Structure formats: C-alpha cells, structure tokens
Amino acid sequence: MHYQQVCLESLGYSLPDEIVTSDEVERRLEPLYSRLRLPEGRLELMSGIRQRRLWPRGMRPSQQSITSGQRAIAAAGIDPLDIGCLVHGSVCRDQLEPATACSVHDTLDLPQRCQVYDVSNACLGLLNGVLQVANLIELGQIRAGLVVGTEDSRALLEATINQLNRDQSLTRESVKPAFASLTIGSASAAMLLVHKDLSRTGNVLGSAAVRAHTSHHTLCQGGHEASPSGAAGVLMQTDSEKLLEEGLAMGVATFNDFLAAGQLTRDKLARTICHQVGGTHRKLMLQSLGLPVERDYVTYPWLGNTGSVALPVTLALAVESGFVREGEQLALLGIGSGINSIMLAAQWQRTLVPRGAEFQPARPHFELSPITPAASPA
Secondary structure, three states, X not given: OEOOOEEEEEEEEEOOOEEEEHHHHHHHOHHHHHHHOOOOOHHHHHHOOOEEEEOOOOOOHHHHHHHHHHHHHHHHOOOHHHEEEEEEOOOOOOOOOOOHHHHHHHHHOOOXXXXXXXXXEOEXXXXXXXXXXXXXXXXXXXXXXXXXXXXXXXXXXXXXXXXXXXXXXXXXXXXXHHHHHHHEOOEEEEEEEEEOOOOOOOOEEEXXXXXXXXXXXXXXXXXXXXXOOOOEEEEEEEOHHHHHHHHHHHHHHHHHHHHHHHOXXXXXXOEEEEOOOOHHHHHHHHHHHOOOHHHEEOOHHHHOEOHHHHHHHHHHHHHHXXXXXXXXXXXXXXXXOOOEEEEEEEEEOOOOOOOHHHOOOOOOOOOOOOOOOOOOOO
C-alpha cells in the first residue's frame, strides 16, 4: 500500500491522573507473593514498567475519546463538517450496541453524512482505522477522517489481582500467563487524517504494510470470565514468551514488506514509534529489525501497555516533546495479538499544537536505565 493524497494532520490525547506503581501492584498481590515466595520488584524488573494509569471508576470510554477527538480537531483547525468518517478503534467501548463511535460523533457534532463505526482488533484497532480512513481519502470519497479510542485497564488489573490472590492452586509456573495483565495501562488518543489539499502540515502518509499470522491467535486471549464463585470479571491469559518469539518473527517479515513498499532503507528512518509492551520486547524488536535504540521513543515506563492507543499516544508525546522534528521520516511499527502487524511511514513536516483550555500538557518523558535481559516470569 502507498498513499499520495493523505496527510496525518494532527493528534490528540488524554491521560488519567491516577497513578498506580508496580510496587503498589505487588503490595496488593501480597497474599500471592507470600504464598509463592516471589521476590518484590520482579514486576518492574521484568517489564521495565514503573507506573500505569487508571481512569476514574465508572468512566465510559467515549468520554475520553471525545476529549481526545476535540483536541485533534482543535489542533488542526479543521471544520468538523469536512470529517466524513469517524472510527472508534479501541478494545474498550461503552457497550456492545450501538457503536461507541455514535456517542463520540454526536458530541463532536460531526455531519450526518459521515461513516460512523467501531473497529476492534486488539492493540491494532486504531491503526486499522487509520488505514480505512486513508483509503477513503485516497479514493476521493471523503476529505477528512477521525480515528479515536480509549483504553481503560482498571477492570482487567483489579480482576487479575483478585483472581491471583484467591486462586490457591496457582504455582510459579501456572501464574505466568497472568503476568502481562499486570502491565496494562489506560490512555486515550485521536488521529486526524485529511486530504493533502486541506492540510496545513504536509505530514504525508506514505507506505503501509500488513501481515496476519493467525495460527498464533491463542497466545493472548482476554474477555469476561466467570470465577468458581460465579462472579464475572475481565481476565486475560498470555503466553508472553511464545508471543514475543512469534511476534518478532512476524515483525521482521512485515518490516521487510514495509521497506519495499515505500522504497525505504533503515538509514532513512529518522524516528521510530512502536507499540509499547515493555523493555525486553523493545530491545529485541529493535535488534531484530536492525534499528538503533536512540531513534526510538518510549512511554511504557510510565504508561504501561495502553493497548490500541499505545502507539498513537507515544507518537503524540514524541511530537510534543520535540523528539520528532520537521522533515523527519517516521516509521510507525504496530503489532497486536492475533498475531497481526501494521507498519506505516509518515514524512513529518509540521506540528499543530492545541491551544487554550482543550490542551493538556504531557507528563515528562522517562529516561531509561539499561534494559534488563529477558527473564522468566517465575
């Protein structure tokens, strides 16, 4: 895939105020840690994640998606009537029916002649939405489109902690599949794409590559499950070691397609923005793709893995902090359970920053300590 008419015009995001440290998560897991004699500090040591954030209890994902969408529209200065498609792409949504995008569309006062729907694809939902909107713009069917999403990790984190403390049958081996659930964080993001004739930035979206290795779809699965007591909770089981191995292999294959599609070389990629999983994943992914760590921006140490919004939030923060500069070629490298991968190129030319009451300053970018080698969860 290659685009010539599409610009990534602006970004919007919002972050929760409540911070939960990895130390606090371990304190809440004291019954499990004591019973299995697990050493304190292992959660941060293994993942590189010091903090994650939680939205207020009872918040609906559409509320923050609206905020992020407003910020992206305000930054672009675009007439909302020009937006011909709205995609809500996060795993979390308000309800099964109607689409969460409907509430966002109504509050943002977008036109009736606007495609409105949800897309769900684990950590790639927003990037899938970007491809769909970009296709519509490239074909001349719409002039602009907005992709939004909000991930809320509170239910998963709390259900996982409760389940781990309650289940007396767990061993150091059987507890491993729950580890990834303790690294999940909350955030919200929006990406506004426009036809280049509408653009004030010239941030042209370039090549794109996709791959699906669905023979590995069982390596990470989550949803609502009933406990032996009959109580329902959100739980996720992840074979982290196998998922990392197979994800890296697919990442290399997708990256080769990505370079070929855009006639790009590694040295032309000034900055990389990747899906945020943790320290070991980042180190091995960049190594396998032959990319230098100093060109890559990270947010996982203080946001955790925020699912489908991890890459767009990281891009927004990288741009806002000045890490991404004018004239640089960006590589947006997405991967999600399934296993699926989407990789996109963008030539960054100008940043449009929201002003006034709608703008929320970013938290500071964490300086990373040396990455700990891969370790077993137990």
